[in-house]
Amino acid sequence: xxxxxxxxxxxxxxxxxxxxxxxxxxxxxxxxxxxxxxxxxxxxxxxxxxxxxxxxxxxxxxxxxxxxxxxxxxxxxxxxxxxxxxxxxxxxxxxxxxxxxxxxxxxxxxxxxxxxxxxxxxxxxxxx
Amino acid sequence: xxxxxxxxxxxxxxxxxxxxxxxxxxxxxxxxxxxxxxxxxxxxxxxxxxxxxxxxxxxxxxxxxxxxxxxxxxxxxxxxxxxxxxxxxxxxxxxxxxxxxxxxxxxxxx
Numbered sequence: 001x002x003x004x005x006x007x008x009x010x011x012x013x014x015x016x017x018x019x020x021x022x023x024x025x026x027x028x029x030x031x032x033x034x035x036x037x038x039x040x041x042x043x044x045x046x047x048x049x050x051x052x053x054x055x056x057x058x059x060x061x062x063x064x065x066x067x068x069x070x071x072x073x074x075x076x077x078x079x080x081x082x083x084x085x086x087x088x089x090x091x092x093x094x095x096x097x098x099x100x101x102x103x104x105x106x107x108x109x110x111x112x113x114x115x116x117x118x119x120x121x122x123x124x125x126x127x128x
Numbered sequence: 129x130x131x132x133x134x135x136x137x138x139x140x141x142x143x144x145x146x147x148x149x150x151x152x153x154x155x156x157x158x159x160x161x162x163x164x165x166x167x168x169x170x171x172x173x174x175x176x177x178x179x180x181x182x183x184x185x186x187x188x189x190x191x192x193x194x195x196x197x198x199x200x201x202x203x204x205x206x207x208x209x210x211x212x213x214x215x216x217x218x219x220x221x222x223x224x225x226x227x228x229x230x231x232x233x234x235x236x237x238x
Contacts, residue, residue: 045231046130046216046229046230046231046232047165047173047216047218047229047232048229049224049226049227049228049229051226052226060225060226062224062226063224096172096173100227103220106161106179108179108180110160110161110179110180111159111160111161111220112160112161112178112179113160113161113163113220113227114163114175114178114179115163115165115173115175115218115227116175116178116184118172118173118174119172120171120172121172
């Protein structure tokens with residue numbers, strides 16, 4: 001089955017750039033049925049969708065982060081990456097990469113989608 | 129503040145049936161399907177229900193979901209101690225062109 005694994009520094013200084021990579025195994029990142037996404041979770045809080053990328057390189061980001069965010073894909077390595085610039089303490093969170101089923105019309109005619117596989121998550125702390 | 133609204137906590141005794149609600153708007157739950165995720169502390173979320181009421185392979189039929197209008201709910205019957213976890217609802221939001229989540233409900237099995 002598909003497995004995702006986040007990697008990157010666990011500590012980033014304020015105003016610097018947070019960089020994470022997700023390595024995918026058990027599926028090709030070029031699989032057209034899926035998007036590849038980032039989700040984060042501050043300690044004790046809920047989940048926030050950060051953004052996604054398709055194998056073609058097409059991306060879509062949460063507007064709240066869009067000006068600071070870059071998501072890229074390396075199909076040769078079966079990896080996708082996140083870069084978040086000008087970080088502050090508010091960016092401290094567990095960051096997850098996840099495989100997202102691309103939206104489709106289900107049997108009831110509704111727009112369906114879901115995250116079906118997640119990485120274990122990596123804690124990134126923003127602190128000097 | 130989360131886009132979808134869930135109660136912060138819920139509880140029940142073993143064997144009981146509990147429900148968790150999730151409220152949204154026309155741009156998310158009102159026009160798209162709802163998913164539910166279970167998160168045991170210190171682990172990644174796990175897909176529990178997708179497309180309002182569908183269970184992935186391996187999820188017990190004690191878990192069921194429903195959606196009506198701009199609200200959805202998760203029901204857990206025959207509550208077990210291992211069901212103690214945080215539960216999150218999620219829906220596609222047309223305005224965001226991406227998923228939005230509820231704030232999570234912490235389920236305690238008494």
